[in-house]
Amino acid sequence: MPELGVLPPRYWRNVRYYYRLEGTRCKTCGRIYYPPRIRCVCGSSDMENISLLLSPKFVLECHTTLHSVPVEFEKFKPLGFGLVRAYLPDGQSIRIIAPLTDFLSRDEYEDASGRELEPTFRVVMRDRTYGLVCYGTKFRIRHSRV
Amino acid sequence: MNMLAGIAGWGTYIPRFRISTREIARVWGDDPLRIRDLYLIEEKSVEFYDEDAVTMAxxxxxxxxxxxxxxxxxxxAVFVGTESKPYAVKPIASIITAALGLRLDVQSFDAEFACKAASDLIICMYGLLAxxxxxxxxxxxxxASQGEPGEHLDYSASAGAVAFVLSSDKDKICAVIEDFYSCSSDTPDFWRRDGCPYPVHGEGFxxxxxxxxxxxxxxxxxxxKLGLKPQDFDYAVFHQPNTRFPLRVxxxxxxxxxxxxPxxxxxxxxxxxxxSALLGLAKVLDVAKPGSRILVVTYGSGAGSNAFSIVTTDNITRKQSLAESLEQQINDKVLxxxxxxxxxRRLIRVLQ
Structure with a gap:
């Protein structure tokens, strides 16, 4: 059995957070958490799951581009990460750190702060030629609108 | 009209990146005008390095x-038709159920019949709904199909996905599946042997x-079967390996x-x-008026076809405004x- 870089249970346990951006909301005070927490800072543990993908609007607040990356991400260079604000249907918002995609150089994100983004389902990592293909949610600049 | 089942919603996905057939011809020493005349294809979509048949689906x-x-x-139920699974063994359909947050007791599987499997699955789903x-x-x-670099398929094999939610709820249906007709035969026109990175085909065959x-x-x-003639249809959509074939058929x-x-x-x-043909159907649904009758004929090498007669309902206009159109996705591009x-396309040989 070859060595696996990504252990199946570790990936599997987090699928809902990677695929659906599932966080938690405190039923007592309304605070939202992503990644999810089981206990709120207000002391309550009465939490409900919410998917940030239900947010009708995502805005890029600021971003960075990495050219020196760990070896397992070498073929995905450059890596972009943004501070993304998700506006939920009820008017609340939360800021998350998220990977950016569909760009080839940092120039494309110049003046991108404040622009609207859209979530997109993508490959985050391929574990060598035989291991798992890990999927998750990334963001890209939104061009068309409905 | 038969209202047993129909389309309640459609969705398309085309990668943002494109390459022109002129650029491919430049690299491989072909005459770009001859290539254009042969296929009538200007550009093709290219999956980004973090995209595959799963992400697009x-x-x-x-x-x-x-x-x-x-x-x-x-x-x-969730059914997926594909011939370019990133995993030889591990379904796409179950990843979709997780990504969409569906229930655990959902029937899900992938199917393969070259380019025809997705339309076969529409027939399967129709049966379950009926x-x-x-x-x-x-x-x-x-x-995200394969084509050997420099070969005919390099000019056409591209990437994209289309999805349909089928329902038996009359209030949700925006296009009724009026009827369908299938045929198949053992015709070796195009195939890919197990373990081969690229398919081969019989050229003119x-x-x-x-x-x-x-x-x-x-x-x-x-x-x-339906007693209809070409003049009874408002649109006709055929499988599209190039632009010349559907126009000729x-x-x-x-x-x-x-x-x-259209x-x-x-x-x-x-x-x-x-x-292919189902994206053509989606493009028609994006603009069709209520009461439009659409002929859709898919084709899969190996070989077989499914023909559908689909009639739009009054719900179509409202559904058109609920998501971006395929035309918008086509125009959203980077060459x-x-x-x-x-x-x-990960065609450069690397160690890992």
Whole structure:
């Protein structure tokens, strides 16, 4: 059995957070958490799951581009990460750190702060030629609108 | 009209990156004008290096579900047609169920019949809906297809996905599946042996005995079954390995070009295999008026065709406004050169 870089249970346990951006909301005070927490800072543990993908609007607040990356991400260079604000249907918002995609150089994100983004389902990592293909949610600049 | 089952929502996904056939011809020493004349393809879509048949399927399915206005809790089945699975063994359909947050007791599987499997799955889902064994289900066609660099397929094999939410709920249906007709035969026009990175094909043999024979047989069989003629249809959509084939088969069947052109996508995005004709259907649904009758004929090498007669309902206009159109996705593009194309499609040999 070859060595696996990504252990199946570790990936599997987090699928809902990677695929659906599932966080938690405190039923007592309304605070939202992503990644999810089981206990709120207000002391309550009465939490409900919410998917940030239900947010009708995502805005890029600021971003960075990495050219020196760990070896397992070498073929995905450059890596972009943004501070993304998700506006939920009820008017609340939360800021998350998220990977950016569909760009080839940092120039494309110049003046991108404040622009609207859209979530997109993508490959985050391929574990060598035989291991798992890990999927998750990334963001890209939104061009068309409905 | 038969209202047993129909389309409640549709969704498409085309990668943002494109390469022109002119650029491919430049690299491989072909005459770009001859290539253009041969295929009538200007550009084809290219999956980014973090895209594959799974990611495109999920993105298309999400859009289809939004347009269907059906609670994910009410989706009872997810079927995927593809010939370019990233895993030889591990389904795409189960990844979709997780990404869409569907229930655990959802029937899900992938199927393969070259470019035809997704349309076969529409027939499977229709049967389950008609038998009242599912309330609503999702069918996806998704491919990031292979073509050997420098070979014919390099000019057309592209990437894209289309998804349909099918339902038996009259209030949700925006396009009724009136009827369908299938045919198949053992015709070796195109294949890929297990373990081979690229498919091979029979060149001219892919035309008359394969594509044209099966599409004409299925289309004529359906029209005869329903007692309809080409003039009874407002649109005709055929499988699109290039632009020349669907235009020619339309002419053989007696459909004027203006009924075929609205469903042509291959000239702008290439051949998306399992998504090909069904993307054409989605493009027509984006603009069709209520009461439009659409002929859709898919084709899969090996070989077979499914012909469908689909009639839009009064719900179509409202559904059109619920998500972005395929035309918008086609126009949202970034052109790349052949070196980036090789990198994106992971055709450069690396150690890991």
């Amino acid at each position: 999920v993105n298309a399915a999400r859009t289809a579900l939004r347009r269907a206005e059906i609670d994910p809790e009410h989706i009872d 038998a009242r064994r599912v309330r609503a289900g999702i069918v996806v066609g998704s491919d 892919t035309g008359e005995p394969a594509y044209f024979r099966h599409i004409v047989e299925a289309a004529r069989g359906l029209m005869q 339309a002419s053989v069947l007696g459909f004027p070009v203006d009924k075929v052109r 469903g042509i996508v291959v000239n702008a995005v290439g051949n998306t295999y399992n998504a 790349i050169d052949y070196s980036l194309y090789l990198r994106f």
